[in-house]
Amino acid sequence: MDCAQNLPSTRYNGSMKVAVIGAGAAGIMAALQAAPGIQAGGLVSLFEHNQTIGRKLLVTGSGRCNLTNDQLDPSLYQCADSDWIANFLDAFGVAELRDVLERLGIPTFKTDDGWYYPLSQSAHSMVEILQERLLEAGVLMRVATEVEWFGVREGQFELKLNWNERKTVERFDKLVVAAGGRAYPELGSKGSLFPAIERMGHTVQTLTPALGPIFVELGAFKMLKGQRFDAVTSVYMDGERLGSTFGNLIITEKGFNGPGVMNLSHFVGLHPGKNLELQVNFLAPFWEGMAEELADLEKARGSLRGLLLRALAPKAVDFFLEQAQIAPGTPIKSVEGEQLLRILRVATDNRFRIVGAGDFKNSQVTVGGVSVNEVDPLTFESKIVPGLYLVGESNNVAGPCGGYNLHYAFGSGILTGKHLVSSNIKE
Numbered sequence: 314m315d316c317a318q319n320l321p322s323t324r325y326n327g328s329m330k331v332a333v334i335g336a337g338a339a340g341i342m343a344a345l346q347a348a349p350g351i352q353a354g355g356l357v358s359l360f361e362h363n364q365t366i367g368r369k370l371l372v373t374g375s376g377r378c379n380l381t382n383d384q385l386d387p388s389l390y391q392c393a394d395s396d397w398i399a400n401f402l403d404a405f406g407v408a409e410l411r412d413v414l415e416r417l418g419i420p421t422f423k424t425d426d427g428w429y430y431p432l433s434q435s436a437h438s439m440v441e442i443l444q445e446r447l448l449e450a451g452v453l454m455r456v457a458t459e460v461e462w463f464g465v466r467e468g469q470f471e472l473k474l475n476w477n478e479r480k481t482v483e484r485f486d487k488l489v490v491a492a493g494g495r496a497y498p499e500l501g502s503k504g505s506l507f508p509a510i511e512r513m514g515h516t517v518q519t520l521t522p523a524l525g526p527i528f529v530e531l532g533a534f535k536m537l538k539g540q541r542f543d544a545v546t547s548v549y550m551d552g553e554r555l556g557s558t559f560g561n562l563i564i565t566e567k568g569f570n571g572p573g574v575m576n577l578s579h580f581v582g583l584h585p586g587k588n589l590e591l592q593v594n595f596l597a598p599f600w601e602g603m604a605e606e607l608a609d610l611e612k613a614r615g616s617l618r619g620l621l622l623r624a625l626a627p628k629a630v631d632f633f634l635e636q637a638q639i640a641p642g643t644p645i646k647s648v649e650g651e652q653l654l655r656i657l658r659v660a661t662d663n664r665f666r667i668v669g670a671g672d673f674k675n676s677q678v679t680v681g682g683v684s685v686n687e688v689d690p691l692t693f694e695s696k697i698v699p700g701l702y703l704v705g706e707s708n709n710v711a712g713p714c715g716g717y718n719l720h721y722a723f724g725s726g727i728l729t730g731k732h733l734v735s736s737n738i739k740e
């Protein structure tokens with residue numbers, strides 16, 4: 314595939330020097346979109362303190378990279394300003410992302426539930442392709458280089474760099490901060506540059522881990538450790554429902570993990586010390602069919618255990634029957650109303666006291682970060698410091714599981730790169 318024909322044909326003002334901090338989804342895209350217009354030598358420097366680029370990308374979607382979702386909607390994002398995220402999504406939707414990826418040589422496909430992946434289903438393939446494109450575009454990939462600090466000096470951005478303990482200072486005309494949040498710090502994003510961002514006059518809203526496990530008092534459910542369920546879960550604070558989600562979850566030593574609870578974990582960090590409960594409905598997706606069968610007991614065949622086994626593993630079925638004090642062999646025909654209520658309660662309305670949630674080490678994203686009102690949602694340029702761009706997870710935007718976060722990271726990087734080009738075309 315000839316990618317060059319798809320790259321912007323514009324030329325930068327020859328003296329333009331652009332620094333991009335962070336070779337994650339956002340930074341790679343910003344550099345890729347900005348660099349091709351630059352002549353010999355390349356004036357976009359992409360700084361990454363890992364030895365290689367895209368380390369977090371490699372682990373996304375369990376190595377398959379779930380990159381966007383059919384159901385993109387502003388209401389699904391944690392963002393202080395819903396108009397802001399709506400403006401971004403209007404400008405940059407699924408079609409726009411797929412188009413850019415296709416042009417880069419990364420075709421995508423959609424699963425039945427609307428989640429998009431690269432055709433290769435391999436995050437490794439995708440990162441290799443991106444690396445190839447960065448080289449072709451002439452981006453200076455400066456890996457193993459920590460940006461220790463940045464500020465403004467004499468009208469330029471000054472970066473303090475540390476490459477193998479060799480410390481240098483360099484100046485740039487434009488600066489893109491794509492250094493991520495604080496989630497999964499071992500992959501590179503530790504939040505070390507938030508103080509420098511604040512020093513520039515920006516507000517950094519409290520950073521809270523999100524998309525992580527929820528820890529509860531499991532009680533008797535401890536014996537179901539390792540069991541997986543498709544469940545509807547809800548978090549309550551003093552009886553008021555804060556949020557609900559549906560997905561697969563696993564019972565762990567300390568509580569629950571998996572997509573079925575991850576979308577709710579940030580509520581724990583946002584309400585420290587509050588009386589929080591997790592309600593789990595283990596039968597939600599199956600209950601309708603079962604209820605039909607139970608509605609006509611005369612016609613019902615087999616045992617209640619057999620009915621529950623259609624949806625749940627034997628260990629879980631035996632556990633729920635025991636909790637409901639129903640003998641395992643009880644035929645459906647002879648199930649009494651009171652017994653039905655008991656099995657319903659134990660399988661569909663369990664309330665667990667929440668005692669904590671995953672920290673940054675085991676949560677996938679960060680809620681909080683740079684206040685979005687200080688950043689243009691269409692160009693990602695700072696409204697406070699011209700020439701400074703703030704993108705990706707560094708900003709106070711977080712989506713649920715399903716490709717929403719990569720969509721935002723890729724999209725913010727792409728819009729930034731495009732703006733860097735369009736605002737610097739030679740007359």
Ligand SMILES: Cc1cc2nc3c(=O)[nH]c(=O)nc-3n(C[C@H](O)[C@H](O)[C@H](O)COP(=O)(O)OP(=O)(O)OC[C@H]3O[C@@H](n4cnc5c(N)ncnc54)[C@H](O)[C@@H]3O)c2cc1C
Nearest residue numbers: 335337338339362373374379460493501705706716718719
């Ligand atoms: C296990 C896991 C699975 C995930 N799966 C999905 C998924 O399937 N779909 C989805 O949409 N989202 C997923 N996410 C979330 C998604 O990966 C992130 O939201 C997204 O990658 C953020 O991109 P970013 O470029 O803003 O930040 P990052 O990917 O964190 O990139 C920031 C980069 O900046 C570098 N950096 C930071 N500070 C410095 C510095 N001072 N100097 C030099 N370099 C620096 C870091 O090393 C890093 O490479 C997942 C996250 C995790 C942890």
